[in-house]
Amino acid sequence: LGKYGIKTLDSSDYNCVGGYVNNDDSYDYKRAHRFNYHNGPEWLWLTGYYIRAKLYWSKQQNDQNILKQTIKHCKKLLTQLMDLFYSNDWKGLPELTNADGNICPDSCTAQAWSAATLSEAFYDLHYLQI
Structure with missing residues (x-):
């Protein structure tokens, strides 16, 4: 888990390149020609599913301390994702970020499914607390 999204590779992986650059036409096989699109950047749409899974499985534990944590x-x-949402000129969430949540200029700045899975996570959290 990164600052906003789920990392596509662990930082310790030899092939991990956390900064995606779309127009890199060098001979660096780890990043050139968009090779590292799935080898390091952090994808936001997966974070909604991560949150939903954490909530679901913590409830299954039948332990109020685990659920509270x-x-x-x-x-x-x-909260971090909503701060990012409101700081975005388009009032949306990007497709992906570079390592440590750094903005990726080559990412779509307002990706529908990034916001959609976040909405589902809010829904689950709301009904879990009722």
């Missing part, structure tokens, strides 16, 4: 963790992530 999970809700706190998920609220922190959702």
Whole structure:
């Protein structure tokens, strides 16, 4: 898990390149010709599913302490994502970010499914707390 999204490769992986650059036509086989599109950047749409899974499985534990900790963790992530959402000129969430949540200039700045999975996570959190 990165700052906003799910990393496509662990940072320790030899092939991980956390900065995606669309127009790199060099001979660097790890990044040239868009090779690292799935080898390092952090994808935001997966974060919604991550949050939903954390909430679901923590509830299955039947342990209020685990559930409280999970809700706190998920609220922190959702707050970070909403801060990113409102700071975006398009009032949306990007397709992906570079390593550590750095903005990727070659990413779509307002990706529908990034916002959609976040909406589903908010829905699950709301009904879990009722």
